[in-house]
Amino acid sequence: MSAGPESTHVSSLGMDDSLHQQVLASFPLCDMTEEDLTQNPQFCKLLVTLAQHVDQTGLTVSLKTELDKMFLFQAEQKLQSQRRHWLRSESLHRGLQEMIQDHCVRKHHTTVPPDQTMFFETMEKCLLVAQCVRRLDPSSTTNQDQPSVLGLNAQQVMELMPSEKNVQRMKQSLPRELEKHLKKKCLNLLSYYQPEWENESEGLKNSKLSHLSVQLDKEKKRAESLKETCRENAVLLQRQTQLYLSELTKCIQLLQSLILDHRLKIQTDLDRKKLDYFEGKCELVLQKIKAEMVEIQLDTYTPDSISAHRKIREKLESELKACQVEKQSVDLKLASFEILGKEFETLAEEYCRLRQEIEMKNWALKEFTQYKDK
Template sequence: MSFVDSANITLFGKGDTLHQQVLASFPLCDLTEEDLSQNPQFCKLLVSLAQHVDSTGLTLPLKTELDKAEQKLQSHRRNWLRSQGLFLALKEMIQEHCVRKHYSTVPPDQNMFYETMEKCLLVVQCVRMLDPSSTTDKEQPNILGLEPQQVLQLMPSEKNVQRMQRGLPKELEKHLKKKCLSLLCYCHPEWENDSENLKCTKLSHLAGQVDKDKKRTESLKESVLEKTVLLQRQTRLYLSELIKCIKLLQTLILDHRLKIQTDLDKKKLDYFEGKCDLVVQKIKSELVDIQLDTYTPDAISAHRKMRENLESELKSCQEEKQHVEFKLASFELLGKEFQALAEEYSKLRQQIEMKNWALKEFTQYKNK
């Protein structure tokens, strides 16, 4: 390490605090301690730059010029705000006077005072609009072809203007005092019922209190900004660690999922086999219960008797079948001539039965 590097590190500190001090010197940079530790040369560069630039990245001479320009701008801004505030206060006084005229009778001198002030404000405003500034084009034609001198001729009489100027400080002070007391009551509603003298006494401390609140607000803003930067860094660190954990979890799942899945499938198979056996046993038990409810001892004995009768009838039918089959076999031995005689005999039997049925019907009809 060179002498310059040693001096820079000595300037910023030693050990683990170097990275924190570099990050504090460049809060707007999206860096982490891991980035600085992985790039030591870049860290040395930032240490060297911290001696020549501020936390926003501006060089020291440019920062000095920027501060002077800021002071000059603040001075012009204060002057403009002073004149603008006075102008708005005068317009509010005129508006309040117009409202009072509609609800109450106003003395003639007071009415003349506000009319003169309103005309003066309008003339001055028009002259300001007609008078080109140093930033505008002086050759640009005036509005409606008017010149500032022509508008100044519309000013009220000098006597009325002087009278208005003499009474203006008192009226303006009264108006501003009223607004200040309203502001005081807005900031502290509990002081609204106090006397006017007490309010004026408390009003002298209002500026200091507002300034204190403003400084406290700015301090809170800076604290919030610092906490926001810290939160962003911690969020990035948390996300990086979370990504690492997710990758590790994915690796564990891919490595052990098959083994775990096999064991799980085996346990599920054993479970379903046991459940199937249980269902089969339950079905058998239900069948036995149904049989017990259906076949009582009396029904079983009756079924046995019916079975015996059916078996005896079946036996007799089988014997009769054998006897008939024997006769048929003997008839088949006689040949085709006997078959023709059997058919003729069958026809004669049918005719005899038909005539017997007709005779029976005829006899029944005759008896009736």
């Protein structure tokens, strides 16, 4: 009888321990213990209800969502700012390198003034020194104790900079030259984008150049829209192709079932039609053979020869009938003679032999008589 309350107490105690662990895990920043929660069960229930609306830091769900959005927006803004800064620096660096390359190409084809040669040489040296210093100068992400390249440091490389006078002249002319180079690139881009504008005036080109970025942005959006449309059309085409293939497979299966169900009936009708066709063809061939035979006979025999052959045939047929009658009578006589036995057969053979000798002697006598008369 005492086992029931004890088991109930043990199970409730286990449930309370689990609940206390969940509350302590939901509010790690609060200085609470399981003993505090055991002594204040109502406060424990309040914390359980509150845990459904706040996170571990004590912020509400809505506030946490807004803060996450705000932090994400700030991070995105910072990323965009860093990206613009990097793109500005990278485009400027590439523009300067292109200017140096153009100068090297132009120097081999035409004569370049000395001041321009000095300007580009100074700029090239400055770029090379700056690049080397950047490689030698460790940033915050590198180890300060790593060995330097070839035992050099940034200060030693800076000594290779051109003279301060040449650097100042280069810096004074750099904006103008860079602007000229960028304007030339933009005009080339404009001529490539719209070749018919190449023969326009300088002012009109500058006016259209100011709107080129907007037009390129529109073209980019249009191209992205067309690409998305093409992607959607490709997906739609793939789905329609799959649907078409599935429907085609169903049609093929239906045709196969129809062929299997009606093959015997169709084959019987077809065989009967083929039989009728071959019978008609055979009849036609026989008639043609008969016609050819008649034609051959007409070409071979004249009417007189045909009548003569007919008479000969009639005579031969009458003689054949007479011989058949004679044969039947002889057969009857032979049958009657066979009844007499082997003795009569011996006499018949002797009779036949004597008859043959008589015929031979008559023939010899006849021949001898004819020869004697001659």
